[in-house]
Amino acid sequence: MTQLSISQRAMAARPAPSYLDGLNPEQRAAVETLDGPVLMLAGAGTGKTKALTARIAHILATGAAKPWLVLAVTFTNKAAREMRERVEALIGPGAQGLSWLGTFHAMSAQMLRRNAELVGLKPNFTILDTDDQIRLLKQVIQAENIDEKRWTARHLAGLIDGWKNRALTPDKVPQDEAYGFAGGRGAKLYAIYQDRLKVLNACDFGDLLLHAITLLRSNPDVLADYQDRFRYILVDEYQDTNVAQYLWLRLLAQGRQNLCVVGDDDQSIYGWRGAEVDNILRFERDFPGAKVIKLERNYRSTPHILGAASGLISANAERLGKTLWTDLPGGEKVLVRGVWDGEAEARLVADDVEQWRRAGRPYKDAAVLVRASWQMRAFEERFIMLGLPYKVVGGPRFFERAEIRDAHAYLRLIASEDDDLAFERVVNTPKRGVGDTTVQKIATAARAAGVTLARMAQTLITTDELKGPARTGLNRFLADLERWRARARELPHTELAELILDESGYTDMLRADKSPQAAGKLDNLKELTRSMGAFDTLGAYLEHVQLVMDVDRGEDGEDTVQLMTLHAAKGLEWPLVFLPGWEEEVFPSRRALDESGQKALEEERRLGYVGLTRARESARISFAANRQIYGRWQTVLPSRFIDELPETHVEAVSDTGYFDHGAGAADSRYAAWGPMAMEAGAGFGSGYQSPGWKRAQASGGFGASRPPTIEAAAKLVAPSGASDARYGVGDRVFHDKFGYGSVTAVEGAKLSVAFDKAGEKRVIDSFVKAA
DNA sequence: TTCTTCACGCTTTTT
DNA sequence: GCGTGAAGAA
Secondary structure: OOHHHHHHHHHHHOOOOHHHOOOOHHHHHHHHOOOOOEEEEEOOOOOHHHHHHHHHHHHHHOOOOOHHHEEEEEOOHHHHHHHHHHHHHHHHHHHOOOOOEEEHHHHHHHHHHHOHHHHOOOOOOEEOOHHHHHHHHHHHHHHOOOOOOOOOHHHHHHHHHHHHHOOOOHHHOOHHHHHOOHHHOHHHHHHHHHHHHHHOOEEOHHHHHHHHHHHHHHOHHHHHHHHHHOOEEEEOOHHHOOHHHHHHHHHHHOOOOOEEEEEOHHHOOOHHHOOOHHHHHOHHHHOOOOEEEEEOEOOOOOHHHHHHHHHHHOOOOOOOOOOOEOOOOOOOOEEEEEEEEHHHHHHHHHHHHHHHHHOOOOHHHEEEEEOOHHHHHHHHHHHHHHOOOEEEOOOOOHHHOHHHHHHHHHHHHHHOOOOHHHHHHHOOOOOOOOOHHHHHHHHHHHHHHOOOHHHHHHHHOOOOOOOHHHHHHHHHHHHHHHHHHHHHOOOOHHHHHHHHHHHOOHHHHHHHOOOOHHHHHHHHHHHHHHHHOOOOOHHHHHHHHHHOOOOOOOOOOOOOEEEEEHHHHOOOOEEEEEEOOOEOEOOOEHHHHHHHHHHHHHHHHHHHHHHHOOEEEEEEEEEEEEEEEOOEEEEOOEOHHHHOOOHHHEEEEEOOOOOOOHHHOOOHHHOOOHHHHHHOOOOOOHHHOEOOEOOOOOOOOOOOOOOOOHHHHHHHOOOOOOOOOOOOOOOEEEEOOOEEEEEEEEEOOEEEEEEOOOOOEEEEOOOOOOO
């Protein structure tokens, strides 16, 4: 008798198993509807994870299936970890043996390791990350004599990823798309790249899924085995699946049709990396007889927040449609505030946070969610100035840092000497006199002889092919590798890593580095050796980092304001949420709109919906009049999304204080916001429109090198005949004939102005007189 | 081989 | 405005 059936009997003895406690009728239906396909449409904050984990608990506890016969797929390792923990919390040891709970990629890798030969790989294949992928593609492009400045490896990598997301092998790439790269050689390069991967016994992330599909498609016995094995299949965040993942699932689910997918079409925000909202919109057609269960009761946010979010998302056309409701009390309206510029916005947010803190609330209950990571800088600067504790979530990932990748390359070389990409990465890091020319020489010879770089290097140092420092350096490098491999047998892998970093001169190189980042890099390497300690062997560690590009650094529990992108915020929640930068061009992002038009606009809107629904008690949107983007000042307009928020749930407030023009403004919502009113034609008083000068922006404005100041703006809107209005160097001016310019010198009433368009300087009398 | 200088281009991000 | 990356100089 297994432990499972004991706990099962214990469960059966009780009328209502505890994992069903506190579930509402819809959630309960989602848990207990076990036969046939199920689509759980779960709006934000409706207890989706709770229902999903309870469903797994239910399957296991009722004995419907053994844990190893349940396939549960997520997108991120974090989600997989959380799911496992929560199922364990619900039913205890019965959850052990959930060996098929993980990400699409990890599950694919698991299948491939068992049957690697069937797709032309060896079972110990390596998994390349984006960086390896790009370096390999660069080689392919060079080998084909293509201008790599015109056609970058990064661009090609993007195309290939896109094709792989759509499960397109090189022969299936549509003609017109292949023509988009290097004059029609896109598909050919893709094919060459795939050949190179095979030679290297390597996969990129897309390959994991693609090879798994190939494995299942071309081996009916393997497919039948998995179809039979997986009694129940569960998929989290179904709205984020791409075509390849859809095909993967369809193959596996075809047998028993016991597929339960959970998602929210309104929270699909990864279209740009291949996610197809269509998959969830189409589910009922793909799986006839599917039961659709909607979770609409929200346990997270106040009615005002839900109202604002619902109003916004209702502007989208392609929706399955849900109406979130809550019986939580009213709370405050969503605040919308206009500010002068990004700095003022950061000041405003920081002030709010301090007030929140003074009211006895913790910092960690507040989050700032931005559209793009460059927006974080202003907040960080302000927070640092005030000594306000904050934490950037996401950002450059630990395992993608150069020093960590270098260390890994050394370790990979110890584990398998034929890892060419690793060899190339560190053969001259730190510098040992083995430059590009030498590496090229080795690579050409290795390719010709059909051996690995390391092996060819070994051969070449015995000949006279290489001379001087190159030969000495390479010789020492190879001898080092040999010695480390020998030590690897007796030394624990953490100590081995330290030894390698020391003896290779890598730590010395960083110590000699005077740049401020060097110290951090050394810390990161320490962190690396520490995190290796959690694994028994070097091999186990490397397998882990290849798939799980994240390290559990256990820094939870710190009381800090959370600063992150909207994308990173999905699945999280806070009582107080700031949503800055709601301006056209920024959010919705102009780039997204340029690239994918209406489709992108809807996705941006969903992003706004995700942002709003993160808030439990208070959501505070803000927008600026002037924004520094890539070091250039621009005037910006409030986001169209602000207009789409239902007024009944929104409170518009001004914090500028300087430009309160009240009822005269075009839209009372922006009443207090000077520049907007100006743009809208509300005017700043009769004197503003003086002959020849349509508009004089404050210092700053278009393309200036310093931010506009309130004082300068006030000066420029001085009453008519204001020939005495004084300008400062750097002020922006606009002239009918010459367009925008900036003041380079002031002499009495004469201004020297450099006009942007004309590219020349002109001296003009004063701002009331046309030049 | 390595150091220096100029040009370019720039979201979101997981595996 | 800044970091990367490629081409020329030492």
